[in-house]
Amino acid sequence: MTVAEGVRPEVDARSLSDADVLAIRADFPILADEGLVYLDTGATSQKPRAVLDAERQYLEHENAAVHRGAHRLAAEATERFEDARATVAGFIGADEDEVCWTGNATGALNTIAYAIGNASAGRGGREADRFRLGPGDEIVTTELEHHANLIPWQELAARTGATLRFVPIDDSGALRMAEAARIIGPATRIVAFSHVSNVLGGVLPVDELVALARDAGALTVLDACQSVPHLPFDVRALGVDFAAFSGHKMLGPTGIGALYGRRELLNALPPFLHGGSMITTVTMERAEYLPAPQRFEAGTQPVAQAVGLAAAVRYLEGIGMARVAAHEAQLGARLAKGIAAIDGVRLLGPAPGEPRIGLASFVVEGVHAHDVGQFLDDRGIAVRVGHHCTQPLHRRLGITASTRASAGVYTTRQEIDLLLDGVRDAVGFFGVRA
Structure with missing residues (x-):
């Protein structure tokens, strides 16, 4: 039985516990790679076995x-x-x-x-x-x-x-x-x-x-x-x-x-x-x-x-979209608060404490987003870099590119913390001054 089959869709809006998220992660084969911290869900999400099996069964x-x-x-x-x-x-x-x-x-x-x-x-x-x-x-x-x-x-x-x-x-x-x-x-x-x-x-x-x-x-x-x-x-x-x-x-x-x-x-x-x-x-x-x-x-x-x-x-639906939203809002808040607290890093979008989904983009001052992304990738942290198909928005914000971390229902709080540690280390590695 998958997690989604074992959870009623009418559950309340409480967020997912750490144990809930770990059980969900077990449904995603690609996340069994312990060296992977996947924070690029905004670009494409990972797929649970239920989806892979449904396609295979049909074919x-x-x-x-x-x-x-x-x-x-x-x-x-x-x-x-x-x-x-x-x-x-x-x-x-x-x-x-x-x-x-x-x-x-x-x-x-x-x-x-x-x-x-x-x-x-x-x-x-x-x-x-x-x-x-x-x-x-x-x-x-x-x-x-x-x-x-x-x-x-x-x-x-x-x-x-x-x-x-x-x-x-x-x-x-x-x-x-x-x-x-x-x-x-x-x-x-x-x-x-x-x-x-x-x-x-x-x-x-x-x-x-x-x-x-x-x-x-x-x-x-x-x-x-x-x-x-x-x-x-x-x-x-x-x-x-x-x-x-x-x-x-x-x-x-x-x-x-x-x-x-x-x-x-x-x-x-x-x-x-x-x-x-x-x-x-x-x-x-x-x-x-x-x-x-x-x-x-x-x-x-x-x-x-x-x-x-x-x-x-x-x-x-088996998890419940209210619970998905609550979990990802907590991750987004954790991202925004952590990024905004790092000297030399500019958080884009809503300030910490303001509503957002589990996604945050940022700029490490004086460092190209691709270099930040490569630094994080060397640690097994997958993020998105570039203009994210929004050149006018980046131009309005006075930047050419940004680094984006985006969470999903399978993302843990610990993965957010690993990302924040990685950004702090990137600031030190590249010699960024606030």
Whole structure:
């Protein structure tokens, strides 16, 4: 029995004990390496046996093309595929037909942007008129976005003649909400923003941004990559129109992501990719398309990956997302407090004591992030270095790169302390002066 199978999802919000975390770690084969301190979960998470076994079981016993075969194996594969969709939809509070499979969150965000671009080019008929953009319309994002939630909107603006605007941040990395209220207005058609910054670790004020967008009659697009794996998440409660997240960041496989969209919006959007499995009728002159989610799932689908992602969701539900969030918030607080206390090191994002997930980025003054990362790697501590696909954010903060430590449900308090010891030693090794 895995830990997730042995814990009821309705457990209370108390944090995980050290014994709980050690039991969880036993479910992750890669963490059996005693020399590894894995603090790069924000980039990609490790996978429990339940996920590895689910993929293997499917491939060994049920592998077939879904939605297109009359034989028993195809029917079983289709059932597993759609059961996975139902599992993931339930995890985020959506209906099954509101979750479309994509290759990753980047693919999901591009799907929305390109579908709106197709509508703006006159595709989709009268139903798609609500999405059409042109000169005078505005797309609003923020200064702290991952490139995947910035470049698609740059491209959409370039194709349609719309104007791209952004909500700036202050010196601490917090959104300047007074500016947001000024920028989001009658011309705004789309507001795209992250739920949690992948660099700063702080949670954005989703309710305020959604309210501003709704008052302006604009659509909201949420990059939920760093929230779905770490926080209780409900699209209905958040009130967003679209959301994107990746499987590999939430204990699931690579090559699978999901696009959530409100049913009436998905069914009004023209598709982005075209081909088999997303049509009703095709002639030599034209085609008619299935409703969502199939209209956004052209071609062969990532079936084994979807099955694995469903297993990851069940694993997280077995622990309880409230407990996951509480545990990781404690780790984030420990990270922030420890890093801020080291002379010569600059903590990015929320100050110690302010809410954050289990993620913290920092700069060792006068030392390139890659050198810090190599120093830590020599001690078996895996962290992320670079601009983390957020060059505008780093530029605004006056830096070119940072070092990021990101925890998961399997991370121990002792691993955080090893990271802090390593940073202190790096400061001494490189001769940093405060």
